[in-house]
Amino acid sequence: MDLILKNIGRLYQVARQGESRKTGLEMQDACEISHAWVGISNGKIAGLGTMDSCPDGAKVLDCAGRIVFPGYVDSHTHLIFAATREGEFVDRIRGLSYEEIARKGGGILNSARKLQLASEDELLEGAIARAWEILHMGTTTVEIKSGYGLTVKDELKMLRVARKLEAHVPLRIRRTLLGAHALPMDYREKREDFVQMVLKEMIPQAAEEGLAHFVDVFCDRGFFTVDETERIIQKGADYGLKAKIHANQLDHSGGVQVGVKNGALSVDHLECVGEAEIQALQGSATMPVLLPSAAFFLRAPYQPAREMIDAGLGVALASDYNPGSTPTGNMNFEVALACIRMRMLPQEALVAATLNGAYALDLAAECGSIEVGKSADLVITDRMESFDLIPYFFAKNQIHQVVVKGKVMGE
Ligand SMILES: [Zn+2]
Numbered sequence: 001m002d003l004i005l006k007n008i009g010r011l012y013q014v015a016r017q018g019e020s021r022k023t024g025l026e027m028q029d030a031c032e033i034s035h036a037w038v039g040i041s042n043g044k045i046a047g048l049g050t051m052d053s054c055p056d057g058a059k060v061l062d063c064a065g066r067i068v069f070p071g072y073v074d075s076h077t078h079l080i081f082a083a084t085r086e087g088e089f090v091d092r093i094r095g096l097s098y099e100e101i102a103r104k105g106g107g108i109l110n111s112a113r114k115l116q117l118a119s120e121d122e123l124l125e126g127a128i129a130r131a132w133e134i135l136h137m138g139t140t141t142v143e144i145k146s147g148y149g150l151t152v153k154d155e156l157k158m159l160r161v162a163r164k165l166e167a168h169v170p171l172r173i174r175r176t177l178l179g180a181h182a183l184p185m186d187y188r189e190k191r192e193d194f195v196q197m198v199l200k201e202m203i204p205q206a207a208e209e210g211l212a213h214f215v216d217v218f219c220d221r222g223f224f225t226v227d228e229t230e231r232i233i234q235k236g237a238d239y240g241l242k243a244k245i246h247a248n249q250l251d252h253s254g255g256v257q258v259g260v261k262n263g264a265l266s267v268d269h270l271e272c273v274g275e276a277e278i279q280a281l282q283g284s285a286t287m288p289v290l291l292p293s294a295a296f297f298l299r300a301p302y303q304p305a306r307e308m309i310d311a312g313l314g315v316a317l318a319s320d321y322n323p324g325s326t327p328t329g330n331m332n333f334e335v336a337l338a339c340i341r342m343r344m345l346p347q348e349a350l351v352a353a354t355l356n357g358a359y360a361l362d363l364a365a366e367c368g369s370i371e372v373g374k375s376a377d378l379v380i381t382d383r384m385e386s387f388d389l390i391p392y393f394f395a396k397n398q399i400h401q402v403v404v405k406g407k408v409m410g411e
Pocket residue numbers: 076077078246320
């Protein structure tokens with residue numbers, strides 16, 4: 001083995017049976033082992049167990065008194081953007097709503113205007129800084145969406161920046177085409193023309209250049225309809241792009257149901273979820289992804305995580321890192337909000353922020369838990385007894401070291 005993490009106070013494997021996701025009651029079990037070791041070979045987990053079975057003869061990292069859990073999998077971000085939007089933040093404090101700001105050409109359209117003016121190099125520079133920021137806070141896999149371009153040229157530009165980012169930061173990155181993020185002002189009277197541009201130009205070109213893994217649509221009141229969403233995700237499927245949908249943030253939009261019906265990998269946001277949406281998700285392969293810091297920042301109602309898990313669903317947690325509704329990619333804070341505001345148990349939140357996030361990116365065979373054969377993506381915390389202290393000290397940075405693909409960051 002290349003490296004052994006020894007004397008780990010508590011190891012959270014999250015899964016140990018090769019599960020691709022956990023649902024309902026299963027989420028309460030984050031598969032703890034006390035006084036443990038983990039061995040790494042060629043960037044992968046090569047072995048693990050309790051200290052009485054620990055082999056000798058490799059480089060050692062002593063983790064005495066610390067806990068170790070899988071690197072966070074942040075399955076929903078808008079990490080690439082050209083400018084912050086603190087003006088809108090202050091407008092909201094003064095009383096304007098997110099939708100009122102959007103109608104005035106703020107919100108996503110504000111980000112789009114600035115992104116269209118930015119060069120690939122400028123965008124890359126900002127993205128590199130944010131990518132290192134989240135890596136140091138424990139994220140080892142991240143999804144990044146386009147969606148601030150809103151022209152063919154600028155959407156592809158964003159995806160190219162996301163692809164280049166991988167050469168600069170050791171994060172595992174998945175790229176999503178979100179051409180249908182908002183309707184630009186000059187398409188207000190001809191929305192079908194915009195949808196046709198997504199269908200006939202953005203999707204084929206992004207797929208042919210190998211720029212996107214997934215396709216996404218903002219299916220909500222004031223954005224795109226269920227019918228438009230369905231046509232876009234079906235076109236994505238023709239090109240081998242699985243769907244991830246922005247659904248039910250602002251209304252009971254039908255986004256959840258259209259996602260489930262079309263086999264979407266995930267439906268994300270879900271502030272507006274009731275019985276009908278929960279029923280649609282039951283027994284489906286679609287992962288609901290909850291973004292609690294977006295609800296926090298916009299003072300919106302939190303997603304009904306407790307009801308969803310108690311109904312037998314699995315949920316994932318993601319940051320939604322973006323300049324408008326969540327200017328943070330700190331997954332420790334998502335875990336804290338999930339526990340404090342949505343009454344998820346810490347172990348449920350850990351499963352949601354790792355394994356279930358990996359499922360929402362079709363990556364559960366590769367990351368999201370500490371199992372032999374998976375990528376060695378690990379978080380080593382400050383000295384602490386249990387993961388419960390991560391949400392408990394909700395505003396404290398408690399990440400000591402991060403290991404990505406077997407490499408210890410900072411060494
Ligand atoms: Zn989003």
